[in-house]
Amino acid sequence: MIRVLxxxxxxxxxxxxxSLLTFEDDFEVAAEVADGQQAWEAIQKYKPDVCVLDIEMPSIxxxxxxxxxxxxxxPCKIVIVTTFARAGYLQKAMDARVEGYLLKDEPIEYFIESIRRVMQGERVISTDLAAALFMKEDNPLSVREVEVLILAKEGMTTDDMSKALYLSNGTVRNYLSSAIQKLEAESRQQAxxxxxxxxxx
Structure with missing residues (x-):
């Protein structure tokens, strides 16, 4: 029996x-949850064989x-499901050594069979997602531009960043502006x- 979260x-x-997994003789749904924190708690409590995780969830x-x-x-296997064929996401999933990476619009038969294949030790990636990995863009950002965007992601102000990086406010603003331009964004949040x-x- 394959126990799935x-x-x-x-x-x-x-x-x-x-419901669809329950119809299969070799599957048992150990738990179903709505966000990442609940999933983390359920994984530790129920110790499923396979975790099917939405790529974008609240909390985690x-x-x-x-x-x-x-x-x-x-020890549980991990299958990420997504609506996005984005190379960056797939690369991060590969870095996290997930066993499956599937698009949500795959046929249910493919989805179920993919979980079985993962349990047999295979790695399964939707064809469209695999294609996205080969079309991966080179990162145009400098090390400093990456640093200021990471701090911006954490909600830091320009003043906070300048103190954290030991740079002047003007220099931080220049790095932010450069990163925004390279990413063809209109704001630091979009970048x-x-x-x-x-x-x-």
Whole structure:
């Protein structure tokens, strides 16, 4: 019996996946949760064989959760599900050593068979996602631009950044401006979002 944990914040999709898995003779849904923190607690409590994690969830994202599971040396397999064919996300998933990375619009038969293959020791990636990995863009950001975007992601002001990096406010603003230009964004928040999606910060 393959014991599965489902972590998906869209209730309709979560319920549908749970029902379909329950119909299979070799599956048992150990738990179904709506956010990353609940998933982390359920993984430790129920010790599932496979964790099916939505890539974007409240509290803790699927990728962050995958990293926590690996750091804790928990034995469960991890399958990330996503609506986004983004190379940066896929690269981060590979870095976290996930066993599966699937698009949500895959046929349910493919989804179920992928979990079985993962349990047999295979790594399964949706074809469209694998193609995205080969189209990966080179990171145009300098080390300093990456640093200021990471601090911006943490909510720091320009003044906070200048103190943290031992730079003047003007220098920090220049790095932010340069990063925003390179990412063709209109604000630091948009630049952070773009850099995260591409896996550059």
């Amino acid at each position: 489902l972590a998906e914040d869209q209730q309709l999709l979560r319920n549908a996946l749970s 994202s699927g990728l962050e959760l995958a990293e926590k599971v690996r750091e804790a040396n928990l 952070v979002k773009a850099a995260v999606e591409k896996g550059w910060i």
